Amino acid sequence: MTLFFQRIKHIVWFYPLLILTSCSNDDQYTSIPENSTYAFEIPSNFPSLKQDISNNYPTKYGVELGRKLFYDARLSKDNTISCAFCHEQSSAFTHHGHDFSHGINNLLGTRNAPSIQNMAFQSEYFYDGASNSIEMLSIVPIHNPVEMDETLPGIAEKLKQDSEYLQLFGKAFKNKQISSANILKALAQFMTIMISADSKYDKYVRNETGGTLNSQELVGLNLFQNNCASCHATDIFTDNSFRNNGLLPNPNLNDLGREIVTGFSNDRYKFKVPSLRNVALTAPYMHDGRFGSLQSVLNFYSNNVQNTQNLDPLLQKHPTLGIPLNQIEKEAIIAFLKTLTDQKFITNPEFYHKT
Missing domain, CATH: 1.10.760.10 (Cytochrome c-like domain)
Structure with missing residues (x-):
């Protein structure tokens, strides 16, 4: 099975889950009262958003959770590779100096790590467009066998052992669940606020x-x-x-x-x-x-x-x-x-x- 079809298999598997969570926003994902909406503004010189964030609008605790997940190496199979490992802030969230980034077991990928910035203003992600959703895109590196080689349920089980994550998921989402969908939503909220518009x-x-x-x-x-x-x-x-x-x-x-x-x-x-x-x-x-x-x-x-x-x-x-x-x-x-x-x-x- 090719890497692409491995990706597609995982994306298709999770897609119905995310559709359900999006449709049931009022019941499950409405922010809890003390979880204030994040101050998210479109710069005056920017075009309109390409992503619909209405069902996963950034909130104070959703962004906080997404940021913590972004820097957590437990998102990889051997607990060594975080999102931030290949996306460094000082380099506009790229892997400066690396033509290909290293994944678990020091495996090499086949493409240069793209920057993470202004993501909600883009309609396609990755050099081949493997994802067109800011909520779905994290599946690709997480499941890639030469990047993080982990599964979302596997990550959720790890995080359930962490009392800080239990608290953060409880603050970020009304259903309080450490789930595949909530992991993706939190990461998407964090990436949504990563706007570069002050050059x-x-x-x-x-x-x-x-x-x-x-x-x-x-x-x-x-x-x-x-x-x-x-x-x-x-x-x-x-x-x-x-x-x-x-x-x-x-x-x-x-x-x-x-x-x-x-x-x-x-x-x-x-x-x-x-x-x-x-x-x-x-x-x-x-x-x-x-x-x-x-x-x-x-x-x-x-x-x-x-x-x-x-x-x-x-x-x-x-x-x-x-x-x-x-x-x-x-x-x-x-x-x-x-x-x-x-x-x-x-x-x-x-x-x-x-x-």
């Missing part, structure tokens, strides 16, 4: 103090809008699409990308367009982490795009494949991309593990 660029577009771009950054913004924004769209900096960007397949992996999920050959070598928020902090780049710098990424787009199967049409509109850029233009784009770094996000104590 120099954000202050510029909102005309706020500290939002003055210098001449090179403004040139880079213009170049970005003309050459990159079709895919890295809106102020989330992704259009949530899957595209073939002309990157030759890694010969050791031959990762088929989106085709693994859909089964359609016309999705071969297509990967999700990643958000560029905090991109200066999230090296290495691409789905397999093959590029160690933003300069290398732009060198690829200007000189090394290959006519691979299903190459995106946007990379075929110039006389040569890719995006024609000289070195000065590349440096300007990189200067602009650095304005997307959000220091408040990577130091926000709401996202720390609180002991």
Whole structure:
């Protein structure tokens, strides 16, 4: 059985459970009186939410529980790998410096760890779109045999032995249960509040103090809008699409990308367009982490795009494949991309593990 179908088997198994819990929100998941609603606001320069959070709106204790779960290695089979192990706050919740992250027993994955930020504004998750639900996405790494290799019922049994978790689940959910559904809901609440929207660029577009771009950054913004924004769209900096960007397949992996999920050959070598928020902090780049710098990424787009199967049409509109850029233009784009770094996000104590 392939890894993808192992994933699907687990997702299908839990899906009816989550449908039931969503439909019975008034009976089971209405926040208890003292569990106040989290102060969740959409930044004025952001598009609308892509996820429906109405049945699992962030609450004080739901977020607290989700944060604790995110940093707890008991979510893995051998109690060594937490979500935070591969998603570090200082690197915008990526695994800085790792092309592939390590899982249990020091096993290596096959893709670079994507950032966790502005998740409720995205419609698909993972480079192949293995999940389209912020509540369901945690199943994928938890069940992946080279990542956490655990089951949700197995995690629940571990947590039931912990008096602090008994208290937290009791505060977060009206039914007070340490259950598969409540684990997923708490993690989703925590990820929902992980919003990055306070970079120099954000202050510029909102005309706020500290939002003055210098001449090179403004040139880079213009170049970005003309050459990159079709895919890295809106102020989330992704259009949530899957595209073939002309990157030759890694010969050791031959990762088929989106085709693994859909089964359609016309999705071969297509990967999700990643958000560029905090991109200066999230090296290495691409789905397999093959590029160690933003300069290398732009060198690829200007000189090394290959006519691979299903190459995106946007990379075929110039006389040569890719995006024609000289070195000065590349440096300007990189200067602009650095304005997307959000220091408040990577130091926000709401996202720390609180002991």
